Amino acid sequence: MPVTAENLTIKNLINGELLEPVNGQHIDNIEPATGQVYGLIPGSDKDDLDLAIKAAEKAFSIWSNTPAEIKAKTLNKLADLIEENQDQLARTEAIDNGKPITLAKNVDIYRAAANIRFFAQAATQFSSESHAMEDVAINYTLRDPLGVVACISPWNLPLYLFTWKIAPALATGNCVIAKPSEVTPMTAYLFSELCIEAGLPAGVLNVLHGTGQVIGDAIVKHPRIKAVSFTGGSNTGTTIKQATAQQHKKLSLELGGKNPTLVFADCDFERTVDEVARAAFANQGQICLCGSRIYIEHSIYDQFTAALVAKVKQLVIGDPLDERTQFGALVSKAHMEKVLSYIELAQTEGGEVLTGGKQINLEGRCAEGYFIQPTIIAGLKNQCRTNQEEIFGPVCSVQSFSSDEQALQLANDSDYGLAASIWSQDISRCHRMAKQLNTGIVWVNCWLLRDLRTPFGGMKASGSGREGGLEALRFFTEPKNVCIKYT
Ligand code: NAD
Numbered sequence: 001m002p003v004t005a006e007n008l009t010i011k012n013l014i015n016g017e018l019l020e021p022v023n024g025q026h027i028d029n030i031e032p033a034t035g036q037v038y039g040l041i042p043g044s045d046k047d048d049l050d051l052a053i054k055a056a057e058k059a060f061s062i063w064s065n066t067p068a069e070i071k072a073k074t075l076n077k078l079a080d081l082i083e084e085n086q087d088q089l090a091r092t093e094a095i096d097n098g099k100p101i102t103l104a105k106n107v108d109i110y111r112a113a114a115n116i117r118f119f120a121q122a123a124t125q126f127s128s129e130s131h132a133m134e135d136v137a138i139n140y141t142l143r144d145p146l147g148v149v150a151c152i153s154p155w156n157l158p159l160y161l162f163t164w165k166i167a168p169a170l171a172t173g174n175c176v177i178a179k180p181s182e183v184t185p186m187t188a189y190l191f192s193e194l195c196i197e198a199g200l201p202a203g204v205l206n207v208l209h210g211t212g213q214v215i216g217d218a219i220v221k222h223p224r225i226k227a228v229s230f231t232g233g234s235n236t237g238t239t240i241k242q243a244t245a246q247q248h249k250k251l252s253l254e255l256g257g258k259n260p261t262l263v264f265a266d267c268d269f270e271r272t273v274d275e276v277a278r279a280a281f282a283n284q285g286q287i288c289l290c291g292s293r294i295y296i297e298h299s300i301y302d303q304f305t306a307a308l309v310a311k312v313k314q315l316v317i318g319d320p321l322d323e324r325t326q327f328g329a330l331v332s333k334a335h336m337e338k339v340l341s342y343i344e345l346a347q348t349e350g351g352e353v354l355t356g357g358k359q360i361n362l363e364g365r366c367a368e369g370y371f372i373q374p375t376i377i378a379g380l381k382n383q384c385r386t387n388q389e390e391i392f393g394p395v396c397s398v399q400s401f402s403s404d405e406q407a408l409q410l411a412n413d414s415d416y417g418l419a420a421s422i423w424s425q426d427i428s429r430c431h432r433m434a435k436q437l438n439t440g441i442v443w444v445n446c447w448l449l450r451d452l453r454t455p456f457g458g459m460k461a462s463g464s465g466r467e468g469g470l471e472a473l474r475f476f477t478e479p480k481n482v483c484i485k486y487t
Contacts, residue, residue, distance in 0.1 A: 016202025032098030059203030098329030257418030261291030339393030
């Protein structure tokens with residue numbers, strides 16, 4: 001079946017059916033590359049949630065007792081359907097988000113299918129522990145699904161992160177209420193169609209569209225939601241923590257980042273320039289893992305900065321639907337204005353714009369789109385707001401350092417602690433720095449290289465809990481120890 005949505009009013013998935021919101025209200029969906037409304041999204045509220053909870057609770061008794069192999073078969077069918085429809089899904093993601101279509105296809109949609117396959121398989125291999133107490137007793141741990149859980153995802157990697165959350169939840173036998181971002185809902189809608197086609201039993205996955213303030217808030221506060229897996233901004237993470245503080249829910253919070261990139265004089269120069277540019281500007285700098293604070297060893301600072309600026313100037317900026325485009329639109333007008341305000345702030349803080357700094361007005365179809373030049377800023381102090389607050393756009397700063405200790409001090413001088421990258425050929429230094437960096441992820445001579453078995457997440461304001469591999473399977477299950485005394 002071809003997936004369909006490109007210019008239409010999308011629906012919620014509740015109890016295996018695509019439904020209009022009970023209140024009949026909708027929100028505009030805007031294409032970032034053109035600034036035009038091109039669809040309508042359900043403005044769901046508590047009434048839709050009540051229907052979804054009822055369906056999910058009903059489905060839970062069957063799904064939670066379905067053998068892992070059978071669940072995996074259905075999930076793998078879903079992954080097959082994503083792959084069969086990858087062109088349409090990639091095109092939809094590019095329209096909805098503003099990202100280049102090649103990135104959407106090779107990263108977002110590819111990973112969405114991979115996420116589902118990975119957790120379908122992982123759940124069939126999941127095992128729990130047993131602890132023997134010599135000749136006294138044996139303990140074993142049961143790991144049961146939690147029940148009805150919530151998965152709330154952001155707009156930057158829409159289907160990629162949506163599937164990253166729901167796949168382990170479903171694979172371990174939970175039923176899910178999922179809320180994609182209201183800014184980029186389209187691929188989650190197409191995915192809902194594919195769930196029906198794949199034969200996912202009614203109520204196992206329910207997808208509710210709408211704003212964070214209304215339906216997101218209602219979901220996290222609902223007393224029968226047993227856990228919330230959330231990816232989004234650090235402030236929203238705090239709001240969710242506060243909203244659920246009285247309820248004893250399990251929470252996994254994957255939040256913002258302000259990630260350091262450490263470039264040493266002994267790096268593989270050309271490759272590092274290419275990869276540092278990619279780490280700063282992929283997806284228009286709208287990846288929580290983007291390296292937006294670039295620290296360069298003093299002896300190569302001028303040479304490296306000049307090469308980085310030259311590299312970034314070559315990026316092909318254009319219509320996200322053009323396969324030659326490497327750098328597309330920002331996700332919304334509000335977000336573009338926020339990013340532009342940070343570029344202005346950087347200059348009032350004493351920064352010098354080395355390249356970029358301006359909004360771009362393209363010609364033709366994208367004349368009203370939300371485009372900003374990739375921007376590199378120098379001359380800022382580490383403690384200024386530009387270097388401390390998450391901009392989440394195509395803006396990075398460069399600073400120099402003159403020792404390993406100083407590099408480490410600058411990198412760790414942040415409220416955030418999501419990811420860092422180190423570029424050096426001195427393996428001892430890389431080990432030493434990796435151990436001392438206060439981030440949940442450290443990449444050495446690479447960036448965004450992902451093995452789905454590894455723990456993923458951040459420390460400090462970047463969140464709590466980890467996703468990925470066993471961490472996700474453990475999050476979505478409740479351990480229960482059974483102790484049997486030998487008699
Ligand atoms: P956001 O926090 O505004 O929204 C994320 C999701 O939460 C959306 O679906 C939104 O509707 C919902 N939401 C908003 N308010 C809510 C509330 N009160 N209760 C429940 N749900 C609510 O974030 P965003 O602007 O969509 O995404 C950008 C942010 O996400 C950045 O800070 C980025 O770093 C972060 N992010 C983190 C990771 C990670 O893995 N750590 C990955 C991607 C993005």
